[in-house]
Amino acid sequence: MGSEVVKAVESAEGLSLVAALDLGDSLDQLKDSGAKVVVDFTTPDSVMANLEFLINNGINVVVGTTGFDEAKLTKVKGWLAANPSVGVLIAPNFAIGAVLMMEFAEKAARYFESAEIIELHHPLKVDAPSGTASRTAELMSKARKDAGLGPQPDATTTSLDGARGSKVGDIPVHSVRARGLVAHQEVILGGLGETLTIRHDSLDRAGFMPGVILGIRNVVSHPGLTHGLDKFM
Amino acid sequence: MGSEVVKAVESAEGLSLVAALDLGDSLDQLKDSGAKVVVDFTTPDSVMANLEFLINNGINVVVGTTGFDEAKLTKVKGWLAANPSVGVLIAPNFAIGAVLMMEFAEKAARYFESAEIIELHHPLKVDAPSGTASRTAELMSKARKDAGLGPQPDATTTSLDGARGSKVGDIPVHSVRARGLVAHQEVILGGLGETLTIRHDSLDRAGFMPGVILGIRNVVSHPGLTHGLDKFM
Amino acid sequence: MGSEVVKAVESAEGLSLVAALDLGDSLDQLKDSGAKVVVDFTTPDSVMANLEFLINNGINVVVGTTGFDEAKLTKVKGWLAANPSVGVLIAPNFAIGAVLMMEFAEKAARYFESAEIIELHHPLKVDAPSGTASRTAELMSKARKDAGLGPQPDATTTSLDGARGSKVGDIPVHSVRARGLVAHQEVILGGLGETLTIRHDSLDRAGFMPGVILGIRNVVSHPGLTHGLDKFM
Amino acid sequence: MGSEVVKAVESAEGLSLVAALDLGDSLDQLKDSGAKVVVDFTTPDSVMANLEFLINNGINVVVGTTGFDEAKLTKVKGWLAANPSVGVLIAPNFAIGAVLMMEFAEKAARYFESAEIIELHHPLKVDAPSGTASRTAELMSKARKDAGLGPQPDATTTSLDGARGSKVGDIPVHSVRARGLVAHQEVILGGLGETLTIRHDSLDRAGFMPGVILGIRNVVSHPGLTHGLDKFM
Numbered sequence: 001m002g003s004e005v006v007k008a009v010e011s012a013e014g015l016s017l018v019a020a021l022d023l024g025d026s027l028d029q030l031k032d033s034g035a036k037v038v039v040d041f042t043t044p045d046s047v048m049a050n051l052e053f054l055i056n057n058g059i060n061v062v063v064g065t066t067g068f069d070e071a072k073l074t075k076v077k078g079w080l081a082a083n084p085s086v087g088v089l090i091a092p093n094f095a096i097g098a099v100l101m102m103e104f105a106e107k108a109a110r111y112f113e114s115a116e117i118i119e120l121h122h123p124l125k126v127d128a129p130s131g132t133a134s135r136t137a138e139l140m141s142k143a144r145k146d147a148g149l150g151p152q153p154d155a156t157t158t159s160l161d162g163a164r165g166s167k168v169g170d171i172p173v174h175s176v177r178a179r180g181l182v183a184h185q186e187v188i189l190g191g192l193g194e195t196l197t198i199r200h201d202s203l204d205r206a207g208f209m210p211g212v213i214l215g216i217r218n219v220v221s222h223p224g225l226t227h228g229l230d231k232f233m
Numbered sequence: 234m235g236s237e238v239v240k241a242v243e244s245a246e247g248l249s250l251v252a253a254l255d256l257g258d259s260l261d262q263l264k265d266s267g268a269k270v271v272v273d274f275t276t277p278d279s280v281m282a283n284l285e286f287l288i289n290n291g292i293n294v295v296v297g298t299t300g301f302d303e304a305k306l307t308k309v310k311g312w313l314a315a316n317p318s319v320g321v322l323i324a325p326n327f328a329i330g331a332v333l334m335m336e337f338a339e340k341a342a343r344y345f346e347s348a349e350i351i352e353l354h355h356p357l358k359v360d361a362p363s364g365t366a367s368r369t370a371e372l373m374s375k376a377r378k379d380a381g382l383g384p385q386p387d388a389t390t391t392s393l394d395g396a397r398g399s400k401v402g403d404i405p406v407h408s409v410r411a412r413g414l415v416a417h418q419e420v421i422l423g424g425l426g427e428t429l430t431i432r433h434d435s436l437d438r439a440g441f442m443p444g445v446i447l448g449i450r451n452v453v454s455h456p457g458l459t460h461g462l463d464k465f466m
Numbered sequence: 467m468g469s470e471v472v473k474a475v476e477s478a479e480g481l482s483l484v485a486a487l488d489l490g491d492s493l494d495q496l497k498d499s500g501a502k503v504v505v506d507f508t509t510p511d512s513v514m515a516n517l518e519f520l521i522n523n524g525i526n527v528v529v530g531t532t533g534f535d536e537a538k539l540t541k542v543k544g545w546l547a548a549n550p551s552v553g554v555l556i557a558p559n560f561a562i563g564a565v566l567m568m569e570f571a572e573k574a575a576r577y578f579e580s581a582e583i584i585e586l587h588h589p590l591k592v593d594a595p596s597g598t599a600s601r602t603a604e605l606m607s608k609a610r611k612d613a614g615l616g617p618q619p620d621a622t623t624t625s626l627d628g629a630r631g632s633k634v635g636d637i638p639v640h641s642v643r644a645r646g647l648v649a650h651q652e653v654i655l656g657g658l659g660e661t662l663t664i665r666h667d668s669l670d671r672a673g674f675m676p677g678v679i680l681g682i683r684n685v686v687s688h689p690g691l692t693h694g695l696d697k698f699m
Numbered sequence: 700m701g702s703e704v705v706k707a708v709e710s711a712e713g714l715s716l717v718a719a720l721d722l723g724d725s726l727d728q729l730k731d732s733g734a735k736v737v738v739d740f741t742t743p744d745s746v747m748a749n750l751e752f753l754i755n756n757g758i759n760v761v762v763g764t765t766g767f768d769e770a771k772l773t774k775v776k777g778w779l780a781a782n783p784s785v786g787v788l789i790a791p792n793f794a795i796g797a798v799l800m801m802e803f804a805e806k807a808a809r810y811f812e813s814a815e816i817i818e819l820h821h822p823l824k825v826d827a828p829s830g831t832a833s834r835t836a837e838l839m840s841k842a843r844k845d846a847g848l849g850p851q852p853d854a855t856t857t858s859l860d861g862a863r864g865s866k867v868g869d870i871p872v873h874s875v876r877a878r879g880l881v882a883h884q885e886v887i888l889g890g891l892g893e894t895l896t897i898r899h900d901s902l903d904r905a906g907f908m909p910g911v912i913l914g915i916r917n918v919v920s921h922p923g924l925t926h927g928l929d930k931f932m
Contacts, residue, residue: 659906673892
């Protein structure tokens with residue numbers, strides 16, 4: 001991901017690349033480089049030390065590293081409280097299409113009796129369902145509940161184990177794993193006489209770069225913690 | 234459509250059916266019935282007289298009849314100006330999924346370099362593209378323009394006539410007509426390494442009824458003219 | 467289904483309807499009517515008596531009734547052995563598109579490392595997966611085995627119960643149930659760098675009629691038992 | 700493509716790579732190497748000289764180079780007539796999924812009133828429709844004609860230029876060009892109450908290699924000219 005970000009920043013109008021650090025490089029270079037925004041695609045192990053250093057040095061951050069729970073987010077908020085001019089964007093997904101899919105799925109969920117998710121990935125993926133599918137299902141479940149929708153209609157009385165998928169909230173989620181696939185998700189919403197389907201196909205990591213650039217451009221004018229790229233869209 | 238509306242109103246919680254008129258029946262029945270909202274699925278020829286009568290008698294209206302141009306809308310606004318407590322909803326499409334598809338397509342259009350529409354209908358349809366596809370393309374074209382997007386990338390130099398579809402604004406629209414289809418539309422948005430697809434399948438007129446009910450519930454608290462069901466969503 | 471068959475036979479070139487029986491009507495009418503072919507869409511309880519009578523009276527039969535196991539098929543074969551000029555077609559699915567989908571899925575299965583099935587139905591369906599999906603998966607599993615394919619690639623180590631679907635043979639089958647759907651199935655085959663998807667959408671029982679007519683036309687020249695409409699295609 | 704073939708041959712059981720030539724290398728190396736099969740992904744300009752040399756030296760050939768017309772094929776047949784033990788496979792598409800899609804589309808075409816093709820490619824493609832789509836449409840048109848099918852049902856009376864696509868034979872073909880796509884094709888077949896859709900997604904050139912290996916394994920036992928990978932499937 002690092003080299004993709006380097007290419008994307010270099011070719012983005014109005015941005016210039018002032019430093020590119022690899023594992024083990026000293027963070028002090030960032031301070032000296034005059035960087036206004038740092039993009040962090042590292043690991044859950046190193047991201048917290050990076051964030052503490054950057055926030056305390058007044059540098060805005062766009063974070064694509066995963067693994068943030070409430071405890072970690074609270075720490076970040078603490079550092080930001082002490083440095084109120086700094087902005088940090090933490091986003092679980094930088095693919096603009098995926099962010100929109102989640103937003104649309106959440107918005108539509110309140111209007112349809114039925115809702116299911118099918119996510120399809122390459123066979124090397126170790127977890128099922130995908131993080132994006134689980135997150136989408138949680139948002140949709142909450143939207144259904146807030147709208148006062150009851151349980152989904154389902155007359156199934158005889159079924160093979162697993163046929164009706166896994167349940168995240170009250171949304172069945174089905175995971176397909178097949179050679180030839182990359183990363184895909186389909187949200188199916190059904191009502192009387194109609195269905196609405198929202199599908200995202202991600203074929204290439206290059207697809208995350210427009211979202212990273214959008215994050216860089218916006219984080220400088222949004223001090224504090226922003227969680228999710230949708231807040232900038 | 235009339236009998237579908239009757240069934241839908243009768244089974245909707247909190248609503249009661251007080252009158253059902255057919256072609257040639259006197260509108261005075263509506264006044265006597267105490268109707269708060271009238272649903273009009275008639276014809277372009279009769280809808281204007283109906284609206285004038287209903288508005289002047291203080292009855293709210295949900296209109297599914299087609300064929301409204303600027304001249305007709307101006308007339309309706311005039312009648313409403315003289316009866317400021319009355320609400321009128323005029324909606325080109327009551328399928329909630331179709332309304333959401335258009336809203337989402339318009340919102341997403343600004344984020345993607347490429348955008349095309351495929352609409353698929355039964356072979357008895359006389360116009361191509363469909364009204365819904367044309368409307369969607371207009372909304373998307375305007376959104377692209379407002380966002381400062383340039384022309385769509387397309388290196389085609391050799392092509393058969395019609396291969397690249399028709400153009401509505403700067404959106405190519407492709408119309409499929411096949412036995413076995415009912416009414417379907419797919420909006421494809423493409424950016425670096427990803428695509429987002431929004432698809433609506435309408436299999437049955439019953440699919441319009443949740444939208445009609447939504448319109449009835451909301452029009453009473455929205456005096457004046459409302460154009461498009463999305464304003465109530 | 468009965469009235470659909472009546473309409474279909476009446477409008478098929480070269481066929482004429484000579485009798486139409488309902489529950490409780492005497493089978494003797496069929497003998498008197500001079501029927502060459504009888505179409506049976508009845509129930510598992512009554513179909514066997516019908517078949518015995520018809521075969522013994524030299525009348526060909528097209529059977530759409532479900533619930534045939536090996537024991538029942540053996541009985542039918544016995545009656546046919548004693549009446550060698552009679553033809554009987556027993557078909558689990560008369561939708562030509564569904565029959566082709568199964569044939570294509572079976573043929574393609576030997577060429578791809580990965581194969582999964584998603585079937586999508588209205589929420590009143592009581593069984594999951596559908597009979598068609600199970601049958602398709604069995605055919606594909608056998609084809610994979612015959613071609614010497616090993617187990618499907620799947621690195622999943624962490625998963626929610628049911629996420630990876632149910633297994634029929636070595637094919638994961640996922641069942642979606644949603645309002646607005648009718649009867650749909652998608653077979654996904656994946657190999658290095660490519661996927662092949664075969665999808666059938668059945669929107670209306672009228673879709674079974676071309677298959678019934680095809681069965682009627684062919685059963686008269688195919689004495690003995692034919693199992694599956696594909697044998698006539 | 701060359702380096703993909705090298706990798707594929709090296710990792711295929713029972714095959715060994717004995718030579719790998721680039722532009723300008725002498726063909727004599729192939730004779731000396733003891734190659735039983737040569738794979739040619741070169742250019743329309745050089746492929747004919749390669750074929751003449753290889754056939755005359757008793758070496759079988761798998762050809763992925765494009766641009767073969769009747770005149771060129773006749774020449775190849777002439778060289779093969781003089782060397783009757785040599786086999787040559789010329790294939791316009793080595794993606795097994797694409798080959799199966801074409802075969803299935805041709806087979807299914809005779810059973811459905813309606814048939815259309817949508818092909819979707821990246822925006823750098825210069826021709827529309829794609830060669831694969833045109834070839835599929837030709838096969839389907841011929842199958843429809845052979846089955847005695849009449850013109851497709853289509854009541855369109857008002858349409859924008861291009862809305863109904865281009866026509867190859869009597870099949871409408873629609874070409875979508877969008878960033879984020881690679882190479883995709885969808886064949887839609889429609890009959891009373893049902894549709895059958897066959898879709899191929901090609902995401903990576905690696906997807907051609909299983910077909911190349913299949914060609915290598917089979918060409919040695921099929922002397923003479925074989926046109927199309929489907930003959931070996």
